Amino acid sequence: xxxxxxxxxxxxxxxxxxxxxxxxxxxxxxxxxxxxxxxxxxxxxxxxxxxxxxxxxxxxxxxxxxxxxxxxxxxxxxxxxxx
Amino acid sequence: xxxxxxxxxxxxxxxxxxxxxxxxxxxxxxxxxxxxxxxxxxxxxxxxxxxxxxxxxxxxxxxxxxxxxxxxxxxxxxxxxxxxxxxxxxxxxxxxxxxxxxxxxxxxxxxxxxxxxxxxxxxxxxxxxxxxxxxxxxxxxxxxxxxxxxxxxxxxxxxxxxxxxxxxxxxxxxxxxxxxxxxxxxxxxxxxxxxxxxxxxxxxxxxxxxxxxxxxxxxxxxxxxxxxxxxxxxxxxxxxxxxxxxxxxxxxxxxxxxxxxxxxxxxxxxxxxxxxxxxxxxxxxxxxxxxxxxxxxxxxxxxxxxxxxxxxxxxxxxxxxxxxxxxxxxxxxxxxxxxxxxxxxxxxxxxxxxxxxxxxxxxxxxxxxxxxxxxxxxxxxxxxxxxxxxxxxxxxxxxxxxxxxxxxxxxxxxxxxxxxxxxxxxxxxxxxxxxxxxxxxxxxxxxxxxxxxxxxxxxxx
Numbered sequence: 001x002x003x004x005x006x007x008x009x010x011x012x013x014x015x016x017x018x019x020x021x022x023x024x025x026x027x028x029x030x031x032x033x034x035x036x037x038x039x040x041x042x043x044x045x046x047x048x049x050x051x052x053x054x055x056x057x058x059x060x061x062x063x064x065x066x067x068x069x070x071x072x073x074x075x076x077x078x079x080x081x082x083x
Numbered sequence: 084x085x086x087x088x089x090x091x092x093x094x095x096x097x098x099x100x101x102x103x104x105x106x107x108x109x110x111x112x113x114x115x116x117x118x119x120x121x122x123x124x125x126x127x128x129x130x131x132x133x134x135x136x137x138x139x140x141x142x143x144x145x146x147x148x149x150x151x152x153x154x155x156x157x158x159x160x161x162x163x164x165x166x167x168x169x170x171x172x173x174x175x176x177x178x179x180x181x182x183x184x185x186x187x188x189x190x191x192x193x194x195x196x197x198x199x200x201x202x203x204x205x206x207x208x209x210x211x212x213x214x215x216x217x218x219x220x221x222x223x224x225x226x227x228x229x230x231x232x233x234x235x236x237x238x239x240x241x242x243x244x245x246x247x248x249x250x251x252x253x254x255x256x257x258x259x260x261x262x263x264x265x266x267x268x269x270x271x272x273x274x275x276x277x278x279x280x281x282x283x284x285x286x287x288x289x290x291x292x293x294x295x296x297x298x299x300x301x302x303x304x305x306x307x308x309x310x311x312x313x314x315x316x317x318x319x320x321x322x323x324x325x326x327x328x329x330x331x332x333x334x335x336x337x338x339x340x341x342x343x344x345x346x347x348x349x350x351x352x353x354x355x356x357x358x359x360x361x362x363x364x365x366x367x368x369x370x371x372x373x374x375x376x377x378x379x380x381x382x383x384x385x386x387x388x389x390x391x392x393x394x395x396x397x398x399x400x401x402x403x404x405x406x407x408x409x410x411x412x413x414x415x416x417x418x419x420x421x422x423x424x425x426x427x428x429x430x431x432x433x434x435x436x437x438x439x440x441x442x443x444x445x446x447x448x449x450x451x452x453x454x455x456x457x458x459x460x461x462x463x464x465x466x467x468x469x470x471x472x473x474x475x476x477x478x479x480x481x482x483x484x485x486x487x488x489x490x491x492x493x494x495x496x497x498x499x500x501x502x503x504x505x506x507x508x509x510x511x512x513x514x515x516x517x518x519x520x521x522x523x524x525x526x527x528x529x530x531x532x533x534x535x536x537x538x539x540x541x542x543x544x
Contacts (some may be wrong), residue, residue: 017159018159037150037151039151039156041156041159041160041161041533041534041537042156042159044541044542045159045160047542048107049107050540051107051330052107060542065465067371
């Protein structure tokens with residue numbers, strides 16, 4: 001999966017969690033949670049959707065890797081090479 | 084039969100936990116003892132009409148834009164659209180201490196603030212200070228019991244105002260006598276005064292059906308009339324459950340929503356805590372003709388009243404304590420569709436043991452129930468105005484009724500006075516959610532189910 005495709009995947013999952021999420025002003029290097037008003041319960045949805053859609057098992061200690069859009073892409077890129 | 088997650092109890096916490104899990108992994112089974120789901124918030128039919136059991140009002144009302152509000156967080160977690168719930172906000176509710184003082188509140192907090200300022204001018208600064216504490220405090224941190232009464236009294240320096248603030252919050256969610264844990268007080272204050280109350284346009288059945296439909300659409304399974312007789316454990320690991328019919332079901336995780344002592348009973352282990360007094364309640368539904376006007380309280384949704392010199396919230400020495408209670412008029416929410424009848428519901432504290440002593444004498448139990456309803460009526464009429472002539476049907480639930488249909492020990496609707504906030508009762512793969520985890524009310528209990536699944540089960544599978 002390309003970096004752009006991974007980015008789209010994350011945004012699609014977030015839009016699914018909160019259809020009013022505003023991506024216009026989203027800064028990819030800043031924490032998603034603060035910018036989108038998501039809490040840790042919403043955040044778990046990203047992990048679970050990645051598992052459901054791509055059979056990815058993300059261990060709890062790696063959750064911080066998903067903090068920003070950029071860090072999501074960096075973390076997921078090697079894991080989604082065949083996707 | 085093997086299932087990754089088994090949930091004991093098809094009440095709102097169990098259904099919400101099940102739906103949350105099924106969104107990602109459909110292999111989940113809910114076991115409900117009764118023939119109908121809902122637990123405390125269920126329904127039954129009489130005279131071809133549906134009666135709700137527990138619902139007065141749902142607390143935690145929030146407008147759609149407040150993303151962090153419990154209601155909106157819950158809907159996101161369950162992937163239920165707000166438009167699927169037909170929400171109707173309360174009109175106005177009231178805390179009325181008879182022959183003394185009254186405070187009116189609605190879903191607009193400024194009304195309540197103005198009421199306190201007008202009626203307790205000397206206590207208003209303290210009230211604002213208390214409000215700052217309520218807004219800043221994290222009520223979810225795991226702390227030992229802190230007396231809310233003591234903190235409120237320190238802020239307000241006014242016994243009457245302290246009692247008037249505590250009265251509705253106790254009646255809508257305290258399992259402790261004459262006090263509340265500070266965290267619990269803050270959760271309830273936010274839920275009732277800062278957020279507010281609403282109800283579905285239809286009945287609780289619509290909400291339960293909606294949850295079941297989403298759950299089953301995700302592939303989840305539910306069995307009713309499926310009482311668990313034993314939890315099969317070895318050391319601190321759970322292997323599964325045995326049903327009353329002898330069937331064994333093994334599971335990786337077990338979530339119990341039936342209460343902590345009740346869960347230890349199924350584990351066939353002694354309950355490790357102290358057995359503290361539990362608070363029982365009686366409720367009478369007066370069904371009245373639709374055209375009835377209640378002259379003294381026409382638009383009120385809920386009235387929390389106290390008629391005693393000093394407000395107490397504890398197990399009474401007699402069958403029922405009529406000195407205080409809750410009067411609910413479920414038709415008094417904004418823009419509800421008209422229904423063929425109105426209702427007045429009265430709730431009072433009750434003594435389980437005294438009701439239990441009547442258990443074996445059906446005729447005296449029934450006549451006592453009748454008497455209790457007839458004794459509740461004059462208090463309701465004193466507060467609302469006369470309606471006795473317009474009653475078309477009447478029914479009373481006692482602590483025994485509640486115990487029988489919800490399996491809550493001693494019919495204590497708010498459960499064990501000791502709450503286990505993290506749901507951990509000392510097992511590797513068994514967790515507690517629902518009433519004894521400590522989030523109360525319909526939204527609270529559903530969030531309880533969701534948060535225990537999020538915290539302990541989903542990340543581990």
